[in-house]
Structures are given as structure tokens and as C-alpha cells.
Amino acid sequence: MHDPNSPDWADGADLTTAMSVDELTELGTGDVAYIKPIKARDLKEMFPEVPPLHDNMTLYALLNADGTPILLADSREAAVANAFEADLEMASLH
Template identity: 40%
Template sequence: MQKQGIETRRAPLLTPEQFANLGEGMIAYVREMRSEDVNRLYPQAPQIEPGLTIFVLLAADGTPIVLADSEEGAIGNARENDLTMVSLH
């Protein structure tokens, strides 16, 4: 598209697979959830007592890395593994 001699370019589109792999092994985020949700969403995780608040460190693609009983614990694990933390809104 051109406007008075100025050409604008569109960035190439990413496939869903390419988008899912962005930041793989480098970026992580923390999500707070109830222990019941952990057991439901991640059946491979150890069974956790119902009614607890759990902090999950997740990879960029949403894969759980570690469960912690505090946000600081999850963030500390990210730091230990040289992961860049991002904030999701």
C-alpha cells in the first residue's frame, strides 16, 4: 500500500506453530490458580489438596514448569533457570 510516495509494509504472518514456539526455552510467566484447577488442567501433576492457592511457572507455550506455594518461589525458579519473566494481562 502506498500513500503519497510512502510505502508501508506488513510484517510476515506467523503460523500458529511458529507463534507457539516464540520464546521457547527463554520466556516464562507465573499464573495463580486454585489447586483444583491444577489437578484438572494438568492431570500429570501430583494430586494437591483442594482449596489451596498455587503459583504455576509456565513456559511461553503454556507448558507448566514448576508449581510453587508462593509467587516468589515460582519467580525464583525462573531466575535459577535463566528464564525471562513476562507479564500477561
């Protein structure tokens, strides 16, 4: 039975046709970003052009909503400032 207090799509009957996989993948791309602390030893996978750094050094990656790297910073504040300058909405990860 449909709950009159919830939106029509919330019953799940047509939820799979509301958004395609491609649309869901692109959701937030270019508008939403998040910051991820990353150890220097793990950088090559995400930022192949980064020169060798001390393995225990922590850097901060600003990533697009889909996980695409945008930039690498030496502080969280610098990554946040860049996101602000680029008018990106910051998402929090838990």
C-alpha cells in the same frame, strides 16, 4: 498507500507468510515464561501427579510461553526465583 515511517511488513500484504503457525507456536518456548495463580482444585488438569490438597489453597504455576507447566510453587516469589535461576524471561499477563 505505504507509510514510509512504518516497516515494510507492517502493511499486511506479506504478513501471513512472514511466520508459519508452527513458528508462531514455538515463539518464546524455552526462553519466556509466566506465572499463573491456580487453586488446588484445578491442579489435576495441569499437574496430574499432584497429591490431593485443600481445594481453596492457592499455588503458583510457572508456565512456558506455550502454556506447558514447568513447576508448581507455594509462593509467587519461589516461582519467580526458579524462573530467574533458569534464565527465563518473565512475561506479564493481564
